[in-house]
Amino acid sequence: MKTTSSVLLLYHYPSFDDASTIMEHIDAFGKYSDFNIIKVNTDLGFPKYLNSVEFSAIILHYSLFGVFPFKLNEKFNKYLCKKNKSIKITFFQDEMHYCPERFDFLKKADISVIYSLLDKKYFNEVYKLNSHVNDVRETLTGYVCDDLVEKGLKYQIPFKDRKIDVGYRARKLDFKYGSGALEKYEIAEKFEQEAKNKLLTIDISTREQDRIYGVNWYKFTANCKFMLGVMAGTSIFDITGQIHKEVDLFLIKNPNASFNEVRLAILDDYENKIRYRTISPRLFECAAMKTCMILYKDDYQGILKEGIHYIGLEKDFSNINTVFSQMSDFTFVNEIIENAYRDLILSGDYHYKKFVKNFDETLLSLGLKPESEKHETELVNNLIQRDIWIRLSLRRIKSLKSIPFPGRSLLKYIIVKLIRGLKN
Numbered sequence: 001m002k003t004t005s006s007v008l009l010l011y012h013y014p015s016f017d018d019a020s021t022i023m024e025h026i027d028a029f030g031k032y033s034d035f036n037i038i039k040v041n042t043d044l045g046f047p048k049y050l051n052s053v054e055f056s057a058i059i060l061h062y063s064l065f066g067v068f069p070f071k072l073n074e075k076f077n078k079y080l081c082k083k084n085k086s087i088k089i090t091f092f093q094d095e096m097h098y099c100p101e102r103f104d105f106l107k108k109a110d111i112s113v114i115y116s117l118l119d120k121k122y123f124n125e126v127y128k129l130n131s132h133v134n135d136v137r138e139t140l141t142g143y144v145c146d147d148l149v150e151k152g153l154k155y156q157i158p159f160k161d162r163k164i165d166v167g168y169r170a171r172k173l174d175f176k177y178g179s180g181a182l183e184k185y186e187i188a189e190k191f192e193q194e195a196k197n198k199l200l201t202i203d204i205s206t207r208e209q210d211r212i213y214g215v216n217w218y219k220f221t222a223n224c225k226f227m228l229g230v231m232a233g234t235s236i237f238d239i240t241g242q243i244h245k246e247v248d249l250f251l252i253k254n255p256n257a258s259f260n261e262v263r264l265a266i267l268d269d270y271e272n273k274i275r276y277r278t279i280s281p282r283l284f285e286c287a288a289m290k291t292c293m294i295l296y297k298d299d300y301q302g303i304l305k306e307g308i309h310y311i312g313l314e315k316d317f318s319n320i321n322t323v324f325s326q327m328s329d330f331t332f333v334n335e336i337i338e339n340a341y342r343d344l345i346l347s348g349d350y351h352y353k354k355f356v357k358n359f360d361e362t363l364l365s366l367g368l369k370p371e372s373e374k375h376e377t378e379l380v381n382n383l384i385q386r387d388i389w390i391r392l393s394l395r396r397i398k399s400l401k402s403i404p405f406p407g408r409s410l411l412k413y414i415i416v417k418l419i420r421g422l423k424n
Contacts, residue, residue: 003054004380005371006036007363008086011061012071014043020214021281022063024145024352025091029059032356034370035363036377038384046075047387053380056368058086060111062093068101080109087366089113093141096177096237096276097244099130106131113362115139117233117278125274126239137362140301141232142281143352144288144345151215152288152345155222159290159334165200166191166294167224169217172206173234175262176247178271180235182259183296183315187228191294191313194320204228222289226327229282229295229310236267237274243267279303287344290337294323303350309340 011026030037038055040047042064058080064071072080080088088111095102095116106114106127113135114127123136168191170184188204195202203224212220221227238244246266251257263271279300286293293310306312311326311333313319326332344350360370371377 004377005056005369006038006377006380007033007057007059007368008050008053008055009037009039009059009061010042010064010072010076011039012042012063021142024147025142026061026063028143028145028352028356029359032353034360035368036371038377038381040384040388042071042073042076044388045391046073046079047384047391049380049383049387050079053384054083055086057363057366058083058088060088060090060109062091065090065092065098065102066094068098070101070105077108084110087112087363087368089115089362091115091139093117095126096234098241099126099237099239100241103127103130106133112366113137117141118274118276122237122274126237130239139355140350141278142284143355144284144348144350145352148284148288149345151218152222152290155218156290157222159225159330159337162223162225163201164203164220164224166195166202166204166226166228167220167291168204168228169211169220170206171208171211174247175251175259175267176236176238176244177234178236178267179259179263180231180233180272180275180277183230187230187296187313190317191228194317198324218285218289221285221291224291225333226292226294226311227282227286229280229286229293231277231296231298231300232280233275233277235272235275235277236270237276238270239274243270284344284350287340290341292327292333292337293340294327303344304340307336309336309343311336 007029009026009029011022013022013026026039030039035057037059040050060080088109090106090111090113092102092114095118105111111131111133114133115137116123116127117139118126118136120136120138127133127136168188170188172185173181175182185206188206192202192204203220236243243266247262250262250265254261257265277298283293283295283300283304287309293304294313295304295306295310296315297306297312300310304310311323313323348354
Protein backbone atom coordinates (compact mmCIF):
# COMPACT_ATOMS: atom_id res chain seq x y z
CA MET A 1 0.00 0.00 0.00
CA LYS A 2 1.45 3.37 -1.06
CA THR A 3 0.97 6.22 1.42
CA THR A 4 0.91 9.79 0.12
CA SER A 5 0.24 13.19 1.67
CA SER A 6 -1.72 14.10 -1.47
CA VAL A 7 -5.47 14.77 -1.22
CA LEU A 8 -8.00 12.88 -3.32
CA LEU A 9 -10.98 14.87 -4.65
CA LEU A 10 -13.94 12.78 -5.80
CA TYR A 11 -16.59 14.55 -7.88
CA HIS A 12 -19.24 13.78 -10.49
CA TYR A 13 -19.47 15.68 -13.76
CA PRO A 14 -21.18 14.20 -16.85
CA SER A 15 -19.56 15.31 -20.10
CA PHE A 16 -22.86 16.79 -21.32
CA ASP A 17 -23.38 18.98 -18.25
CA ASP A 18 -23.19 22.75 -18.75
CA ALA A 19 -23.08 23.83 -15.10
CA SER A 20 -19.79 25.74 -15.24
CA THR A 21 -20.06 26.81 -11.59
CA ILE A 22 -19.60 23.17 -10.57
CA MET A 23 -16.27 22.86 -12.38
CA GLU A 24 -15.14 26.25 -11.09
CA HIS A 25 -15.61 24.92 -7.54
CA ILE A 26 -13.84 21.63 -8.33
CA ASP A 27 -10.91 23.20 -10.19
CA ALA A 28 -10.29 25.78 -7.45
CA PHE A 29 -8.80 23.15 -5.12
CA GLY A 30 -6.10 22.14 -7.57
CA LYS A 31 -5.46 25.72 -8.62
CA TYR A 32 -5.08 27.37 -5.21
CA SER A 33 -4.38 24.71 -2.58
CA ASP A 34 -0.89 24.25 -1.10
CA PHE A 35 -1.77 20.56 -0.91
CA ASN A 36 -1.37 18.34 -3.96
CA ILE A 37 -4.86 17.53 -5.22
CA ILE A 38 -5.69 14.47 -7.34
CA LYS A 39 -9.13 14.67 -8.97
CA VAL A 40 -11.27 11.69 -9.96
CA ASN A 41 -14.58 11.99 -11.79
CA THR A 42 -16.86 9.17 -10.59
CA ASP A 43 -18.82 9.40 -13.85
CA LEU A 44 -15.88 7.61 -15.52
CA GLY A 45 -15.91 4.63 -13.13
CA PHE A 46 -13.59 3.42 -10.39
CA PRO A 47 -9.84 3.52 -11.17
CA LYS A 48 -8.47 0.28 -9.73
CA TYR A 49 -5.15 1.91 -8.80
CA LEU A 50 -6.98 3.85 -6.04
CA ASN A 51 -6.96 0.64 -4.01
CA SER A 52 -3.16 0.83 -3.91
CA VAL A 53 -2.98 4.33 -2.42
CA GLU A 54 -3.58 5.72 1.06
CA PHE A 55 -4.33 9.45 0.78
CA SER A 56 -3.95 11.85 3.70
CA ALA A 57 -7.46 13.18 3.02
CA ILE A 58 -10.40 12.52 0.72
CA ILE A 59 -12.72 15.36 -0.36
CA LEU A 60 -16.22 14.35 -1.44
CA HIS A 61 -17.62 17.11 -3.63
CA TYR A 62 -21.25 18.27 -3.48
CA SER A 63 -21.76 17.15 -7.10
CA LEU A 64 -21.86 13.56 -5.80
CA PHE A 65 -24.96 14.15 -3.68
CA GLY A 66 -27.48 16.03 -5.82
CA VAL A 67 -29.67 12.98 -6.47
CA PHE A 68 -30.22 9.60 -4.85
CA PRO A 69 -28.67 7.09 -5.28
CA PHE A 70 -25.60 9.24 -4.80
CA LYS A 71 -23.03 9.28 -7.61
CA LEU A 72 -20.74 6.78 -5.91
CA ASN A 73 -20.99 3.23 -7.21
CA GLU A 74 -20.44 0.12 -5.08
CA LYS A 75 -16.67 0.14 -5.67
CA PHE A 76 -16.33 3.76 -4.53
CA ASN A 77 -18.46 3.09 -1.44
CA LYS A 78 -16.39 0.04 -0.50
CA TYR A 79 -13.21 2.03 -1.06
CA LEU A 80 -14.38 4.84 1.25
CA CYS A 81 -15.34 2.39 3.99
CA LYS A 82 -11.88 0.79 3.84
CA LYS A 83 -9.89 4.03 3.98
CA ASN A 84 -9.94 4.52 7.75
CA LYS A 85 -6.61 6.36 7.86
CA SER A 86 -7.73 9.08 5.45
CA ILE A 87 -9.52 12.16 6.81
CA LYS A 88 -12.79 12.39 4.87
CA ILE A 89 -14.42 15.72 4.18
CA THR A 90 -17.75 16.32 2.44
CA PHE A 91 -19.17 19.41 0.79
CA PHE A 92 -22.96 19.47 0.65
CA GLN A 93 -25.54 21.53 -1.24
CA ASP A 94 -29.29 20.92 -1.66
CA GLU A 95 -29.27 19.46 1.85
CA MET A 96 -33.01 19.87 2.35
CA HIS A 97 -33.78 16.47 0.85
CA TYR A 98 -32.40 12.90 1.05
CA CYS A 99 -31.49 13.62 4.66
CA PRO A 100 -31.89 10.03 6.01
CA GLU A 101 -29.80 8.74 3.10
CA ARG A 102 -27.20 11.46 3.72
CA PHE A 103 -26.99 10.66 7.44
CA ASP A 104 -26.57 6.96 6.65
CA PHE A 105 -23.75 7.75 4.23
CA LEU A 106 -21.94 9.91 6.80
CA LYS A 107 -21.93 7.02 9.25
CA LYS A 108 -20.89 4.30 6.80
CA ALA A 109 -18.14 6.35 5.16
CA ASP A 110 -16.87 7.62 8.53
CA ILE A 111 -16.86 11.29 7.52
CA SER A 112 -14.84 13.64 9.74
CA VAL A 113 -15.78 17.12 8.48
CA ILE A 114 -18.87 18.57 6.76
CA TYR A 115 -19.03 21.83 4.82
CA SER A 116 -22.68 22.93 4.81
CA LEU A 117 -24.81 25.79 3.46
CA LEU A 118 -26.83 25.74 6.67
CA ASP A 119 -26.56 28.54 9.19
CA LYS A 120 -24.36 27.29 12.03
CA LYS A 121 -27.25 27.55 14.50
CA TYR A 122 -28.78 24.48 12.80
CA PHE A 123 -25.63 22.32 12.77
CA ASN A 124 -26.54 20.51 15.97
CA GLU A 125 -30.15 19.79 15.02
CA VAL A 126 -29.32 18.55 11.53
CA TYR A 127 -25.94 16.86 11.62
CA LYS A 128 -24.63 16.44 15.15
CA LEU A 129 -27.82 14.75 16.37
CA ASN A 130 -28.18 12.54 13.29
CA SER A 131 -24.60 11.46 12.66
CA HIS A 132 -21.28 11.10 14.46
CA VAL A 133 -19.82 14.21 12.74
CA ASN A 134 -19.05 17.01 15.19
CA ASP A 135 -16.95 19.21 12.91
CA VAL A 136 -19.41 21.13 10.68
CA ARG A 137 -18.39 24.32 8.89
CA GLU A 138 -20.16 27.00 6.86
CA THR A 139 -19.56 27.51 3.16
CA LEU A 140 -21.20 29.22 0.16
CA THR A 141 -22.66 27.75 -3.02
CA GLY A 142 -19.85 29.30 -5.03
CA TYR A 143 -17.25 32.04 -5.09
CA VAL A 144 -15.61 34.50 -7.47
CA CYS A 145 -13.14 33.01 -9.95
CA ASP A 146 -10.63 34.72 -12.26
CA ASP A 147 -12.73 33.70 -15.26
CA LEU A 148 -15.75 35.60 -13.90
CA VAL A 149 -13.66 38.71 -13.35
CA GLU A 150 -12.32 38.47 -16.92
CA LYS A 151 -15.80 37.91 -18.34
CA GLY A 152 -17.01 40.95 -16.44
CA LEU A 153 -14.33 43.12 -18.04
CA LYS A 154 -15.02 41.58 -21.44
CA TYR A 155 -18.82 41.77 -21.52
CA GLN A 156 -19.61 44.88 -19.46
CA ILE A 157 -21.67 47.42 -21.43
CA PRO A 158 -22.02 51.10 -20.44
CA PHE A 159 -25.18 51.37 -18.36
CA LYS A 160 -26.98 53.74 -20.73
CA ASP A 161 -26.29 51.43 -23.71
CA ARG A 162 -27.86 48.33 -22.22
CA LYS A 163 -30.92 47.12 -24.14
CA ILE A 164 -32.80 45.48 -21.23
CA ASP A 165 -34.02 47.50 -18.28
CA VAL A 166 -34.91 44.56 -16.03
CA GLY A 167 -33.92 40.93 -16.61
CA TYR A 168 -34.46 37.69 -14.72
CA ARG A 169 -34.52 33.93 -15.16
CA ALA A 170 -35.69 31.31 -12.67
CA ARG A 171 -37.68 28.11 -12.48
CA LYS A 172 -40.73 27.29 -10.41
CA LEU A 173 -39.83 24.72 -7.75
CA ASP A 174 -42.06 22.04 -6.26
CA PHE A 175 -44.51 23.05 -3.53
CA LYS A 176 -42.77 20.72 -1.05
CA TYR A 177 -39.85 23.14 -0.73
CA GLY A 178 -42.08 25.78 0.83
CA SER A 179 -42.75 29.47 0.39
CA GLY A 180 -39.05 30.33 0.38
CA ALA A 181 -38.49 28.33 -2.79
CA LEU A 182 -41.50 29.94 -4.48
CA GLU A 183 -40.02 33.41 -4.04
CA LYS A 184 -37.94 32.82 -7.19
CA TYR A 185 -41.15 32.49 -9.18
CA GLU A 186 -43.27 35.05 -7.35
CA ILE A 187 -40.83 37.96 -7.69
CA ALA A 188 -40.90 37.51 -11.47
CA GLU A 189 -44.68 37.30 -11.71
CA LYS A 190 -45.35 40.26 -9.41
CA PHE A 191 -42.66 42.55 -10.81
CA GLU A 192 -43.77 41.99 -14.38
CA GLN A 193 -47.32 42.90 -13.38
CA GLU A 194 -46.23 46.07 -11.54
CA ALA A 195 -43.95 47.19 -14.41
CA LYS A 196 -46.62 46.94 -17.13
CA ASN A 197 -47.22 50.68 -17.37
CA LYS A 198 -43.69 51.87 -16.61
CA LEU A 199 -42.30 51.97 -20.16
CA LEU A 200 -39.53 49.55 -19.18
CA THR A 201 -37.94 46.94 -21.42
CA ILE A 202 -38.51 43.73 -19.48
CA ASP A 203 -36.98 40.31 -20.17
CA ILE A 204 -38.28 38.15 -17.32
CA SER A 205 -39.19 34.46 -17.54
CA THR A 206 -39.62 31.39 -15.33
CA ARG A 207 -40.21 29.00 -18.25
CA GLU A 208 -37.75 26.16 -18.67
CA GLN A 209 -37.42 26.78 -22.41
CA ASP A 210 -36.27 30.36 -21.75
CA ARG A 211 -33.34 29.47 -19.52
CA ILE A 212 -29.94 30.76 -20.63
CA TYR A 213 -26.63 28.93 -20.18
CA GLY A 214 -22.88 29.41 -20.51
CA VAL A 215 -21.44 32.51 -22.12
CA ASN A 216 -24.90 33.60 -23.25
CA TRP A 217 -25.91 34.00 -19.60
CA TYR A 218 -23.04 36.39 -18.91
CA LYS A 219 -23.89 38.37 -22.04
CA PHE A 220 -27.53 38.53 -20.98
CA THR A 221 -26.63 39.74 -17.49
CA ALA A 222 -24.26 42.36 -18.89
CA ASN A 223 -27.01 43.68 -21.20
CA CYS A 224 -29.42 44.24 -18.27
CA LYS A 225 -29.45 47.47 -16.32
CA PHE A 226 -31.18 45.74 -13.40
CA MET A 227 -31.55 42.12 -12.35
CA LEU A 228 -34.11 40.72 -9.93
CA GLY A 229 -33.06 38.25 -7.27
CA VAL A 230 -33.86 36.43 -4.03
CA MET A 231 -31.90 34.31 -1.59
CA ALA A 232 -31.36 30.77 -2.87
CA GLY A 233 -32.61 27.78 -0.92
CA THR A 234 -35.85 26.70 0.74
CA SER A 235 -37.98 27.32 3.80
CA ILE A 236 -38.75 23.59 4.24
CA PHE A 237 -35.93 21.32 5.41
CA ASP A 238 -37.04 17.70 5.51
CA ILE A 239 -34.84 15.90 8.05
CA THR A 240 -36.94 12.71 8.15
CA GLY A 241 -38.10 12.61 4.53
CA GLN A 242 -41.75 12.52 5.65
CA ILE A 243 -42.73 16.06 4.61
CA HIS A 244 -41.98 15.46 0.95
CA LYS A 245 -43.86 12.16 1.05
CA GLU A 246 -46.90 13.86 2.59
CA VAL A 247 -46.90 16.59 -0.06
CA ASP A 248 -46.47 14.09 -2.90
CA LEU A 249 -49.35 11.98 -1.59
CA PHE A 250 -51.56 15.05 -1.13
CA LEU A 251 -50.92 16.15 -4.73
CA ILE A 252 -51.68 12.67 -6.05
CA LYS A 253 -55.07 12.90 -4.35
CA ASN A 254 -55.50 16.60 -5.22
CA PRO A 255 -53.62 17.14 -8.52
CA ASN A 256 -55.04 20.65 -9.05
CA ALA A 257 -54.30 21.92 -5.54
CA SER A 258 -52.76 25.38 -5.25
CA PHE A 259 -49.72 26.16 -3.12
CA ASN A 260 -51.91 27.78 -0.48
CA GLU A 261 -53.96 24.58 -0.20
CA VAL A 262 -50.79 22.51 0.25
CA ARG A 263 -49.45 25.07 2.70
CA LEU A 264 -52.59 25.00 4.86
CA ALA A 265 -52.86 21.21 4.74
CA ILE A 266 -49.20 20.35 5.46
CA LEU A 267 -46.47 22.96 5.19
CA ASP A 268 -47.45 25.59 7.76
CA ASP A 269 -46.23 23.37 10.60
CA TYR A 270 -42.76 23.12 9.04
CA GLU A 271 -42.13 26.53 7.41
CA ASN A 272 -38.77 28.00 8.48
CA LYS A 273 -38.29 25.55 11.35
CA ILE A 274 -34.91 25.08 9.71
CA ARG A 275 -34.32 28.03 7.39
CA TYR A 276 -32.15 26.86 4.51
CA ARG A 277 -31.26 30.07 2.68
CA THR A 278 -27.99 31.20 1.14
CA ILE A 279 -26.69 33.65 -1.44
CA SER A 280 -26.49 32.51 -5.04
CA PRO A 281 -23.49 32.77 -7.42
CA ARG A 282 -25.78 34.93 -9.56
CA LEU A 283 -25.23 37.80 -7.15
CA PHE A 284 -21.47 37.65 -7.78
CA GLU A 285 -22.19 37.47 -11.52
CA CYS A 286 -24.34 40.61 -11.38
CA ALA A 287 -21.65 42.41 -9.42
CA ALA A 288 -18.99 41.37 -11.96
CA MET A 289 -21.11 42.55 -14.90
CA LYS A 290 -21.93 45.79 -13.07
CA THR A 291 -25.65 45.04 -13.22
CA CYS A 292 -27.68 46.70 -10.47
CA MET A 293 -29.48 44.16 -8.28
CA ILE A 294 -33.09 44.53 -7.15
CA LEU A 295 -33.48 41.93 -4.42
CA TYR A 296 -36.08 40.88 -1.91
CA LYS A 297 -35.02 42.34 1.43
CA ASP A 298 -33.15 39.67 3.39
CA ASP A 299 -29.95 39.19 5.38
CA TYR A 300 -27.89 37.70 2.49
CA GLN A 301 -25.60 36.19 5.13
CA GLY A 302 -24.24 39.65 5.94
CA ILE A 303 -22.48 39.80 2.58
CA LEU A 304 -24.88 42.12 0.73
CA LYS A 305 -26.48 45.09 2.46
CA GLU A 306 -29.63 46.89 1.32
CA GLY A 307 -29.04 50.39 -0.03
CA ILE A 308 -25.33 49.69 -0.34
CA HIS A 309 -25.10 46.64 -2.62
CA TYR A 310 -28.68 46.27 -3.83
CA ILE A 311 -32.05 48.00 -4.09
CA GLY A 312 -34.31 46.38 -1.50
CA LEU A 313 -37.80 45.20 -2.49
CA GLU A 314 -40.33 44.23 0.18
CA LYS A 315 -41.69 40.72 -0.37
CA ASP A 316 -45.24 42.06 -0.38
CA PHE A 317 -44.21 44.76 -2.93
CA SER A 318 -45.42 47.49 -0.56
CA ASN A 319 -42.42 49.69 -1.50
CA ILE A 320 -42.51 49.06 -5.26
CA ASN A 321 -43.03 52.76 -6.06
CA THR A 322 -39.94 53.62 -4.03
CA VAL A 323 -38.02 50.97 -5.98
CA PHE A 324 -39.12 52.48 -9.32
CA SER A 325 -38.05 55.90 -8.05
CA GLN A 326 -34.62 54.61 -7.01
CA MET A 327 -34.19 52.93 -10.40
CA SER A 328 -34.50 56.33 -12.08
CA ASP A 329 -31.86 57.92 -9.84
CA PHE A 330 -28.68 57.27 -11.85
CA THR A 331 -26.34 58.62 -9.15
CA PHE A 332 -27.82 56.25 -6.57
CA VAL A 333 -27.85 53.29 -8.99
CA ASN A 334 -24.24 53.89 -10.02
CA GLU A 335 -23.20 54.00 -6.37
CA ILE A 336 -24.95 50.65 -5.75
CA ILE A 337 -23.19 49.10 -8.77
CA GLU A 338 -19.74 50.36 -7.79
CA ASN A 339 -20.16 49.33 -4.15
CA ALA A 340 -21.09 45.78 -5.18
CA TYR A 341 -18.18 45.58 -7.62
CA ARG A 342 -15.73 46.86 -5.03
CA ASP A 343 -16.87 44.71 -2.09
CA LEU A 344 -17.79 41.47 -3.87
CA ILE A 345 -15.28 41.40 -6.75
CA LEU A 346 -12.28 43.71 -6.25
CA SER A 347 -11.87 43.05 -2.52
CA GLY A 348 -11.01 39.39 -3.07
CA ASP A 349 -12.96 38.51 0.08
CA TYR A 350 -15.15 36.08 -1.86
CA HIS A 351 -12.60 34.81 -4.35
CA TYR A 352 -11.91 31.08 -4.66
CA LYS A 353 -8.31 31.74 -3.66
CA LYS A 354 -9.41 32.86 -0.19
CA PHE A 355 -11.93 30.02 0.08
CA VAL A 356 -9.23 27.41 -0.65
CA LYS A 357 -6.76 29.12 1.69
CA ASN A 358 -9.33 28.75 4.49
CA PHE A 359 -9.85 25.12 3.47
CA ASP A 360 -6.09 24.50 3.67
CA GLU A 361 -6.19 25.87 7.21
CA THR A 362 -8.79 23.20 8.01
CA LEU A 363 -6.43 20.50 6.76
CA LEU A 364 -3.54 21.98 8.75
CA SER A 365 -5.69 22.09 11.89
CA LEU A 366 -6.37 18.36 11.41
CA GLY A 367 -2.65 17.64 11.49
CA LEU A 368 -2.00 17.34 7.73
CA LYS A 369 0.98 18.94 6.01
CA PRO A 370 1.40 19.88 2.33
CA GLU A 371 3.77 17.75 0.30
CA SER A 372 6.75 19.79 -0.90
CA GLU A 373 7.86 17.26 -3.53
CA LYS A 374 5.27 16.93 -6.32
CA HIS A 375 6.97 14.06 -8.16
CA GLU A 376 5.15 11.49 -6.03
CA THR A 377 1.78 13.13 -6.70
CA GLU A 378 2.44 13.21 -10.45
CA LEU A 379 3.31 9.51 -10.42
CA VAL A 380 0.16 8.54 -8.52
CA ASN A 381 -1.99 10.83 -10.67
CA ASN A 382 -0.53 9.44 -13.91
CA LEU A 383 -1.34 5.86 -12.87
CA ILE A 384 -4.89 6.83 -11.90
CA GLN A 385 -5.46 8.84 -15.07
CA ARG A 386 -4.08 5.99 -17.19
CA ASP A 387 -6.70 3.69 -15.70
CA ILE A 388 -9.41 6.31 -16.35
CA TRP A 389 -8.22 6.82 -19.95
CA ILE A 390 -8.45 3.08 -20.60
CA ARG A 391 -11.93 2.96 -19.11
CA LEU A 392 -13.06 5.98 -21.13
CA SER A 393 -11.58 4.52 -24.34
CA LEU A 394 -13.44 1.25 -23.81
CA ARG A 395 -16.65 3.20 -23.29
CA ARG A 396 -16.12 5.05 -26.57
CA ILE A 397 -15.33 1.82 -28.40
CA LYS A 398 -18.60 0.30 -27.18
CA SER A 399 -20.43 3.31 -28.60
CA LEU A 400 -19.08 2.38 -32.06
CA LYS A 401 -21.62 -0.45 -32.16
CA SER A 402 -24.29 2.03 -33.20
CA ILE A 403 -22.16 3.93 -35.73
CA PRO A 404 -21.69 2.10 -39.06
CA PHE A 405 -18.55 2.84 -41.10
CA PRO A 406 -16.21 0.81 -43.37
CA GLY A 407 -13.66 -1.26 -41.44
CA ARG A 408 -15.38 -0.74 -38.12
CA SER A 409 -15.05 -4.37 -36.99
CA LEU A 410 -11.33 -4.55 -37.78
CA LEU A 411 -10.64 -1.20 -36.10
CA LYS A 412 -12.57 -2.23 -33.02
CA TYR A 413 -10.65 -5.53 -32.82
CA ILE A 414 -7.26 -3.78 -33.06
CA ILE A 415 -8.09 -1.11 -30.48
CA VAL A 416 -9.58 -3.59 -27.99
CA LYS A 417 -6.44 -5.75 -28.25
CA LEU A 418 -4.27 -2.69 -27.72
CA ILE A 419 -6.17 -1.46 -24.69
CA ARG A 420 -6.33 -4.90 -23.10
CA GLY A 421 -2.59 -5.11 -23.52
CA LEU A 422 -2.20 -1.80 -21.71
CA LYS A 423 -4.47 -2.96 -18.89
CA ASN A 424 -2.35 -6.07 -18.38
